[in-house]
Amino acid sequence: MTLETSTVVPDLSGLHLGAGEAAGDRITGVRTSLAFLPLGNPISDAKVFTGRQKPLTEIAFVFAEITTESGLSGLGWAYSKRAGGPGMYAHAREVAPGLLGEDPSDISRLWTKLVWAGASVGRSGLATQAIAAFDVALWDLKGRRAGLPLAKLIGVHRDTVAAYNTSGGFLSMPIEAVVENAQRSVANGIGGIKLKVGQPDRKADLARVAAVREAVGDEFTLMVDANQQWNRQDGLRMGRALEPFGLEWIEEPLDAYDAQGHAQLAAALDTPIATGEMLTSVAEHAELLRLRSVDYLQPDAPRVGGITPFLKLLALAEHAGVSLAPHFAMEIHVHLSAAYPHTAWVEHFEWLEPLWNERLELRDGRMVVPARPGLGLSLSDQARAWTVETTTAGTLSVN
Known part of the structure; x- marks a missing residue:
């Protein structure tokens, strides 16, 4: 069963948002999900043989789906092996509301905004891996808007x-x-x-x-x-x-x-x-x-x-x-x-x-290299079935 929560935020359309105002599009919804992909057989590399890690049996994924008021959408993800996936998801869902009302074209500025939102736990490691899902989704969205592969x-x-x-x-x-x-x-x-x-x-x-x-x-x-x-x-x-x-x-x-x-x-x-x-x-x-x-x-x-x-x-x-x-x-x-x-x-x-x-x-x-716009990917029903928790900020316009 997937646990789903949502975040209600105020309408930001009337606020001054700085550098992104000219383009006219705004992020209206962000869905962040945690899923676990099981592997058919446990996998071992040298770290297992030397006793430093356990065999790999599953991979955790943090998916980000971003939609805008013009109807565009983007898909991104980050991942973790063996440990850390739930922590990445917790950090991602905490900073996700900061994207609402922003212009999705301002990717570098938004990356900086997100990384500083969690700077007290660092600007590398788990904190930046968590926001990678949003960054990838924004680039995917930009490619889809342009009708070009990334x-x-x-x-x-x-x-x-x-x-x-x-x-x-x-x-x-x-x-x-x-x-x-x-x-x-x-x-x-x-x-x-x-x-x-x-x-x-x-x-x-x-x-x-x-x-x-x-x-x-x-x-x-x-x-x-x-x-x-x-x-x-x-x-x-x-x-x-x-x-x-x-x-x-x-x-x-x-x-x-x-x-x-x-x-x-x-x-x-x-x-x-x-x-x-x-x-x-x-x-x-x-x-x-x-x-x-x-x-x-x-x-x-x-x-x-x-x-x-x-x-x-x-x-x-x-x-x-x-x-x-x-x-x-x-x-x-x-x-x-x-x-x-x-x-x-x-x-x-x-x-x-x-x-x-x-x-x-x-x-x-x-x-x-795929010819489809953006990254050229969409989540399968199986990925949805492996999802264990979802949080939505704002209003999402994708299924």
Whole structure:
């Protein structure tokens, strides 16, 4: 059963609202929802094998649906794995009424308004992840108003983006299943495959990589992800041991906050270094770029606070000349990677497909940028069924 609440607010149409007055449209309703997507089987990466986390069994989503007096609507979301979803939802529903009466075009100003509304609990982390749902919804709305996909609204450099798959390479799967999944992914047209490593037994890691490399061939794109489980010494040893496999990158070899250590590995190894997915602010990513800690920057739009801060990261990354491989949320990141001028990838996860009525297309190892306006997505009946709580501020004009 879904618990639904509502917030009644005064009519703001007659108030002076500053910079947004000229456009004439106003936000009239915001619906914020909490849903839990169950996974078919528990998922484990190196953090589970080292005892730092429990297996992943579900993903929490905070959905935001925004409507305006002109009849426009936008859909956005944020997410959390293992813990934090209810906290994100609580923060989001608390600040949501601040959007009512505002011009939806003033996205940067509204992001600043929302982040300062909750500044006493911080301007990164859970607080900014919660408002990411609203920021994404506003960008979706803006694309729908313009009749353009988000990528075209920003300005694309490509209509398809190289795509790699992660969901078939988790450590909870026996090596035989990983090899089978890799071969199936290649047959289905994926452009690359990422394997989880970082087990206490380093030889087991190398054996998994060797088995998949043999199965897919020397020319196929292969990556590995240690999920922050090596120290600097082990990271260097494993990086050198992995060099013969011709990897596209080694992801998160060290603690996510060890920018200096990643810089040392990037300088010492031929294999590119990738990291950034666990960071929750522009400033943290900027430090990676300043120290030249990455060859592939991996920001996550919902984790850094939405599309607005992500676009700032695109500018910084372009200036630094690094490649881009955003984490998770392919439905958002296919648009953002298409708008990046340098080498860019998108991470393919079929886990989220039940949430949407639409599907993303893979073609010749690449993900096709949807032609539908905005993000080109609508919530499925299944997503509604997985929703456990909903709060509405103002008057919503969508179903």
